[in-house]
Structure formats: C-alpha cells, structure tokens
Amino acid sequence: MNEERFLSLFLRHERELAGVARACLPTWDAVDDVLQESSLVMWRKIDQLRADDEFLPWAKVILRFEILKYRRALSRDRLLLDDELVALIAAEEPSPAADLHAQRRSAVEHCLGEFTAEHQTLLLAPYTRDDAVKSIAAAAGKTANSLYKRLGRLRTKLHNCVRIRLGMPT
Template sequence: MDDVLQEASLVMWRKIDQLQADDEFIPWARMVLRFEVLKYRRSCSRDRLLLDDDLVALIAIEAKDETSDYVQEQRTAIRACLGRFSPEHQKLLLAPYTREEAVKEMAEAAGKTANSLYKRLGRLRTKLHDCVRMQLGTTS
C-alpha cells in the first residue's frame, strides 16, 4: 500500500497545476488517491483477498465524512488560535502562504535579517501548533 501512496504523491506533483484553489487540495488529493487505489486494485484483481468494490466505496464515503468534520474542526481551531496572536504576528504567520518573498520583504521593511524573521516564524508556528492541539484536545 505504501507504493500506492507514493505513486499518488507523484501523480499529485505532476498534476498540481490542475488545482485551482488551495482550499480544494484535500478533495482533489482524495480523488487522485482514489483513482490510484482503483488502479492498484485492478492490477491485483486476481487476488481473492480483496474487498468488494461496494464495500470499498462505503468505506470511502464514511472516511470522507469523518475527514470533512475533522478538517472543519481544524480550521475552526486554527482561526481561534490565530486570533490570539498580535496582528503583526498573524501577518508573519500567514506571509509564507501569500507570496514566496513575503518574509524577506517584511524583514527588509523592519530593518531585520530574513533569518531572524524565519526564526521568529518558527517559534510562532510552534505556539500556533500547540494552541491548535489544545483546542482539538490532541496530544500528538
């Protein structure tokens, strides 16, 4: 099964330009993985130990529902935790996701080195991660 995941990852890298919006990544990745699993199942169709196609579809539907709820919980926790940071820290946390050079530009504007800002960003990400874990009640 690791081979299927690896192949799905490669397919996603090759087809990443098909992704139209960042928030569509999970459904898109799920679809790519589903097709890779189906392709793998076809290649192993002679094996009597495979699950029935209807059962696989049912498992996929249930997993999607659980994943969707969890993703929504994560988003809510992230928003709540981001709200606890100062506007300056929020801007720094979100900068790498806006433009590739955003952190460097922020460093220049503040008269600091990019390295120092990346170190601060790392510490802020750790605090954000810990806050989200607390919000979700997880320990991993």
C-alpha cells in the same frame, strides 16, 4: 421555488459546497469567488429545481462548471488539479474526515485570532508570496533569518494551541 426556500437550501449546504470547492481551488478567496458566482447561476436557474432533495446534486453540477471556468482563468498562473480529478472530487460524498477538517480549520482560525496582527501577518506571509518574509524583514530593517526564527517559534505556539483546542496532547 421561492426566494426564502432557495436561500434556506443554499445556506444549509453552503459548507459542503465550500468544501468541494476548496478541494479543487488553491485559496479560500478563490472558493469565495466561485461560491458567489455559483450562487448567482443557481439563482438564475432556480426554475430547473423541482424538489428540495435535488438541491445538493444540482448545486454541485453548477459549482463544478464554475470551478472549471475559474480554473481555466487561473491555468496560466499555477499548476492545478486536472479536470477529471475535479469532477471526481465534486461528485464525492462528504466523509467523516470533512468534519475533522472543519474542526481543525476552526481551531486554527481561533488560535490565529489570539496572535497580534504583526504575528498573524508573519505566520501567513509564507503562504502569500515566495518572498513575503524577506519583504517584511527588509521593511522592518531586520534580517530574513531572524524573522524565519521568529516564524518557527510562532508556528510552534500555533501548533500547540491547535492541539490543545482539539483536545490532543502537546
């Protein structure tokens, strides 16, 4: 298989592979890292692939092993899904829910883009560290309580924007 064909197949299935990885990994950064590492392994083992229609199952096997390797490295940091569940998720066929998830993610990303950088930082702060909002408050000379109130209002705006973007009533 040549470089062009491999790249075409990988790009065609990248979103599905990312979906499998996201179901098994804690962050999108982890998904990016594992997908990059998986693509390198796939590239090195491309001679194993015989036909285009074998690409996705073959890629999922490689991805699964890379996910497990990454999870072993993180196992001291967080509670993660057990290996059997990762295997089940990786083997699962895509569902209509996956398309809805992609639409929601796209809507959230679009709506987040409408906020200022300061508001984006505040909206994402609770998902980065446990004390992120308190740190932001201390740096800005404000109380954590006032920032949590602002965060609540921003979340409501984000929620309404996403619902409108998805064609749902607010």
